[in-house]
Amino acid sequence: MLNSVIVIDDEASIRTAVEQWLSLSGFNVQLFARAEDCLSQLPKHFPGVIISDVRMPGMGGLQLLERLQADDPDLPVILLTGHGDVPMAVEAMRNGAYDFLEKPFTPQHLLGSLRRALEKRQLVLENRRLHEQADLKSRLEGTLLGMSQGLQLLRRQVLDLASLPVNVLIRGETGSGKERVARCLHDFGPRAAKPFVALNCAAIPEALFEAELFGHESGAFTGAQGKRVGKLEYANGGTVFLDEIESMPLAQQAKLLRVIQEQKLERLGANQSINVDLRIIAATKPDLLEEARAGRFREDLAYRLNVAELRLAPLRERREDIPLLFDHFARAAADRLGRAAPPLSGAQLAQLLAHDWPGNVRELANAAERHALGLGSPGTAVAPAGQSLSEQMEAFEAQCLRAALRQHGGAISAVMEALQLPRRTLNEKMQRHGLSRDDFTGR
Incomplete structure (x- = not known):
């Protein structure tokens, strides 16, 4: 649970009282007499809540709110107001303030508002973290292919x-x-x-x-x-x-x-x-x-x-990645030349899967570029290297399953129809090759 709180008030007595109340309740409190000082030291994605007086010398609470909203519209700001500032505070809530407390306020009222604001902040930051993780995962999948x-x-x-x-x-x-x-x-x-x-x-x-x-x-x-x-x-x-x-x-x-x-x-x-x-x-x-x-x-x-x-x-231990990598390198080479990459025949794909690739991904990239340049097909650029027929068939089957699952977004019924397989057979083959529909649904 988050427990960080920043309190901004030009009155030392208010700062001291609020700090005592919040510290006794287990909060980590940081005090400022000026809004400008708070802004200069506020970390990005501050994991807490800001409590600020409305009327202060220099930058007031409403100006502070506007600046904070521009940087992080989800950062909860609780405003402290005098009696005459209530209409102004209500308008500020319409503009993004989380809550306002009219002076004098009780510790219970402050703690209740603060805890609700911190719960909201925790949900926001967790949601951001999950989105960032999903974005990183997507970017990494486009960098480390397979x-x-x-x-x-x-x-x-x-x-x-x-x-x-x-x-x-x-x-x-x-x-x-x-x-x-x-x-x-x-x-x-x-x-x-x-x-x-x-x-x-x-x-x-x-x-x-x-x-x-x-x-x-x-x-x-x-x-x-x-x-x-x-x-x-x-x-x-x-x-x-x-x-x-x-x-x-x-x-x-x-x-x-x-x-x-x-x-x-x-x-x-x-x-x-x-x-x-x-x-x-x-x-x-x-x-x-x-x-x-x-x-x-x-x-x-x-x-x-x-x-x-x-x-x-080594590439020979993950042969199911070979077609995807070859296609990526061939397309990249063809794009540089402003031409379309030649399609792979079934026989060429079988030879790709049969080769041991002692030079690994670097050797595969070279073969794909030669293929895109028309300087030799994969069938002539590489040679089979001792893989049994059953091993070649297993690797080819895994690639066919993966391609169908990717094409149909993990929809099992569509894959069954495309490959003309009964559900039980498809399930057994997917289990044998370590495939899960969830990996292809985009979830």
């Missing part, structure tokens, strides 16, 4: 972790989309407005690694002309994505560990520490603890990075 159970779990995990101030380790094969997931963790969290800095640790020469990450002062080493801000300092307030973290030199691992622990760094050639606020997202293909046991990675750093872990399944 309907497989693994992708649905990954999207839920990303939404859960995006808002948490923890470091994340992403594990996955080459081309599986680790940087895209890292970008989502940044874009869907509170650091979205700050920098997102991506570094491939395997692509930085060891001799330049320290200067690249930490920066340097002028003359710190031969050729260091002028001061340079490193990637970690540049990302202050935001996110650093360290791909192929297992390739980081051991000496720099120790320095990164210190940055994580102390939230401070030193440029090369400097004696002064710089405070930084960073979230580290690292990505790796091998198991970092196994690398540590082999002496190639610091075990303490591995634990610091792996506060939370996300595993990206």
Whole structure:
């Protein structure tokens, strides 16, 4: 239950009395003598109620109400009025005020109005939260494409972790989309407005690694002309994505560990520490603890990075996502060329589903672009790789079911008619492939 209350009144005796009443009743009270001071300190989406006198020097309660309504029309404002201000207060309620209390008022009257206002505020904020979550979920579905159970779990995990101030380790094969997931963790969290800095640790020469990450002062080493801000300092307030973290030199691992622990760094050639606020997202293909046991990675750093872990399944383990991803990449390539993407035949789709895609999503995107450019069909661009006929048929069946459910918005009767399946058979197949009509109804 919300319990935050702001009281604005130019009379110190009124402020003191109201604060005593509300504090004894368990409310968190903040006092202001001027409306202007309240506005300058009011947080966005304030989780409470504002109580304000109508007549005050400078900005009065009605002007305050107008300003608050412009920023947040659902913020409850209770006005305190003298006897002559009652008609004015009634008009203010027509303009959005929650309630008015005529002085002198009893503590019981104030508490009753305040509790009702707080209940309303709680409902409004909860409704906003649900709408924001639905919007984020929809945006994420358009960024991390796929309907497989693994992708649905990954999207839920990303939404859960995006808002948490923890470091994340992403594990996955080459081309599986680790940087895209890292970008989502940044874009869907509170650091979205700050920098997102991506570094491939395997692509930085060891001799330049320290200067690249930490920066340097002028003359710190031969050729260091002028001061340079490193990637970690540049990302202050935001996110650093360290791909192929297992390739980081051991000496720099120790320095990164210190940055994580102390939230401070030193440029090369400097004696002064710089405070930084960073979230580290690292990505790796091998198991970092196994690398540590082999002496190639610091075990303490591995634990610091792996506060939370996300595993990206290779494309061969989520074949039901292949048609959707292929269509997305082919359409994007065709749009860039101002032409229509060629349709896929059944045989071509079967070959897409049969291929093991060792390059994962990156390889699939390349094949889709070649298909859109007319440089080879999927049937010639990829080759079957040892999947049995029954496995291919299962994957194709799951895709057909998913396409029909999506086309008919989860309407079971329409899907039965389109696929010419009895209800019991359809239910059994949907259960076997982990499909639920609720995932396609748009609810």
